[in-house]
Amino acid sequence: MVLVKPQMGENIGAAARAMWNFGLDRMRIVAPRDGWPNSRAVAMASGAGRLLDEAMVTETSAEATADLNYIFATTARPRDMVKPVMTPEHAMRLAARKIAAGERVGVLFGAERAGLENEDVVRANAIITVPVNPAFASLNLGQCVLLTAYEWRRQVTEAEGEVLELGRTRMAETGEVERFVAALTERLEATGFFWPEHKRPSMEANLRNIFARAPLTDTDLRTFYGVVRALAERSGPRES
Amino acid sequence: MVLVKPQMGENIGAAARAMWNFGLDRMRIVAPRDGWPNSRAVAMASGAGRLLDEAMVTETSAEATADLNYIFATTARPRDMVKPVMTPEHAMRLAARKIAAGERVGVLFGAERAGLENEDVVRANAIITVPVNPAFASLNLGQCVLLTAYEWRRQVTEAEGEVLELGRTRMAETGEVERFVAALTERLEATGFFWPEHKRPSMEANLRNIFARAPLTDTDLRTFYGVVRALAERSGPRES
Numbered sequence: 001m002v003l004v005k006p007q008m009g010e011n012i013g014a015a016a017r018a019m020w021n022f023g024l025d026r027m028r029i030v031a032p033r034d035g036w037p038n039s040r041a042v043a044m045a046s047g048a049g050r051l052l053d054e055a056m057v058t059e060t061s062a063e064a065t066a067d068l069n070y071i072f073a074t075t076a077r078p079r080d081m082v083k084p085v086m087t088p089e090h091a092m093r094l095a096a097r098k099i100a101a102g103e104r105v106g107v108l109f110g111a112e113r114a115g116l117e118n119e120d121v122v123r124a125n126a127i128i129t130v131p132v133n134p135a136f137a138s139l140n141l142g143q144c145v146l147l148t149a150y151e152w153r154r155q156v157t158e159a160e161g162e163v164l165e166l167g168r169t170r171m172a173e174t175g176e177v178e179r180f181v182a183a184l185t186e187r188l189e190a191t192g193f194f195w196p197e198h199k200r201p202s203m204e205a206n207l208r209n210i211f212a213r214a215p216l217t218d219t220d221l222r223t224f225y226g227v228v229r230a231l232a233e234r235s236g237p238r239e240s
Numbered sequence: 241m242v243l244v245k246p247q248m249g250e251n252i253g254a255a256a257r258a259m260w261n262f263g264l265d266r267m268r269i270v271a272p273r274d275g276w277p278n279s280r281a282v283a284m285a286s287g288a289g290r291l292l293d294e295a296m297v298t299e300t301s302a303e304a305t306a307d308l309n310y311i312f313a314t315t316a317r318p319r320d321m322v323k324p325v326m327t328p329e330h331a332m333r334l335a336a337r338k339i340a341a342g343e344r345v346g347v348l349f350g351a352e353r354a355g356l357e358n359e360d361v362v363r364a365n366a367i368i369t370v371p372v373n374p375a376f377a378s379l380n381l382g383q384c385v386l387l388t389a390y391e392w393r394r395q396v397t398e399a400e401g402e403v404l405e406l407g408r409t410r411m412a413e414t415g416e417v418e419r420f421v422a423a424l425t426e427r428l429e430a431t432g433f434f435w436p437e438h439k440r441p442s443m444e445a446n447l448r449n450i451f452a453r454a455p456l457t458d459t460d461l462r463t464f465y466g467v468v469r470a471l472a473e474r475s476g477p478r479e480s
Contacts, residue, residue, distance in 0.1 A: 023373040047376055080407040082457050090401035131399035133263040136287055146383055147390055159371035161330030167320040217322050
């Protein structure tokens with residue numbers, strides 16, 4: 001990540017945090033307005049301060065990018081240049097492929113207000129534009145770094161889309177669920193729940209479906225056994 | 241997007257901006273610490289101030305979520321509950337499907353420091369956890385809203401992964417490129433470039449490959465014609 005002529009130290013610090021949130025730690029900074037090191041950047045970066053200590057700081061973006069094989073420029077507005085324009089997702093997928101092939105890839109971010117100068121965009125091989133609401137596009141430097149770093153991590157790690165957090169329990173086995181439904185049915189039987197008789201099959205099927213549909217743990221089943229027992233015991237002297 | 245007990249007005253404003261950047265405009269706020277309306281939130285929201293004007297503000301999160309069919313809770317740390325845990329991507333894909341099917345879906349975000357209370361997480365149908373660097377997970381409220389809103393927009397719009405920005409020009413036709421290479425070859429012929437003679441076929445193939453590989457516009461070709469002419473005219477009296 002290459003910050004070109006960033007102005008506020010706070011934003012440099014925020015960019016460092018955004019990068020490190022997603023495991024990126026190689027920052028380059030071109031001609032920071034307020035000099036270097038910058039105490040406000042350090043204060044803002046807190047846990048990501050190491051990125052600032054180790055950042056490469058150069059006078060020009062040519063120096064900061066000289067050893068890179070491929071450069072992305074982030075820009076919101078069209079530049080009237082012939083240049084591939086990519087979503088962060090597409091760009092970071094390409095970056096991951098290139099880096100896996102041994103290339104060095106950089107992403108240029110412009111100054112807070114003006115963004116990148118045309119000269120820096122010309123230098124880039126491709127443009128990254130975040131697909132924002134056309135009626136309101138106000139991403140700041142830190143947000144732009146955040147989204148790019150997020151997409152980077154998405155492309156290089158395989159986060160499970162969905163996992164069921166189980167805490168200290170385990171999923172119930174089908175047999176356990178069916179035993180519970182049988183016990184429930186038996187209790188209900190005693191209360192005259194299955195009435196009229198000709199509706200019994202569909203009512204039973206209904207009950208079994210409800211419990212088959214829910215992802216239940218063994219703890220859930222124990223809870224349900226307790227619930228049924230408690231209800232049945234309050235429902236009349238028959239069960240007490 | 242439901243902000244539960246947000247503290248700083250600035251963060252409420254930042255959340256509004258993050259939402260509107262990605263086209264989301266229905267915000268709910270539960271028990272904001274500093275009351276409502278909040279002038280700091282308004283100042284920070286700037287172009288997204290309408291979201292604050294139209295926000296539903298409630299005392300409890302139960303009220304804020306009563307009419308929703310499905311609730312996500314965003315949380316960084318495991319809660320020791322049996323609950324599906326999803327990436328923002330997976331969660332927003334599910335949300336898009338549910339909303340398309342007529343359901344109302346909400347995402348709960350907790351207070352700046354403590355995050356959501358367990359009671360709110362219990363209420364949720366699923367948990368969203370952003371897959372951050374395990375060594376450094378410091379997303380703030382605005383960033384968490386930003387990433388979720390970004391994923392929402394990614395799921396409901398079909399942004400082209402890559403487009404070639406053409407400015408005022410068009411891609412060259414193959415025939416135009418080949419005519420240019422032929423003209424170049426002819427010029428080079430006159431300079432004795434193709435030497436030794438037995439290497440000519442591979443040298444010619446090489447040249448054609450270079451120009452076939454590059455995505456060239458008609459303007460690029462005109463530029464190249466000019467370059468070749470200029471070089472040839474300076475190279476000696478033969479061409480002048």
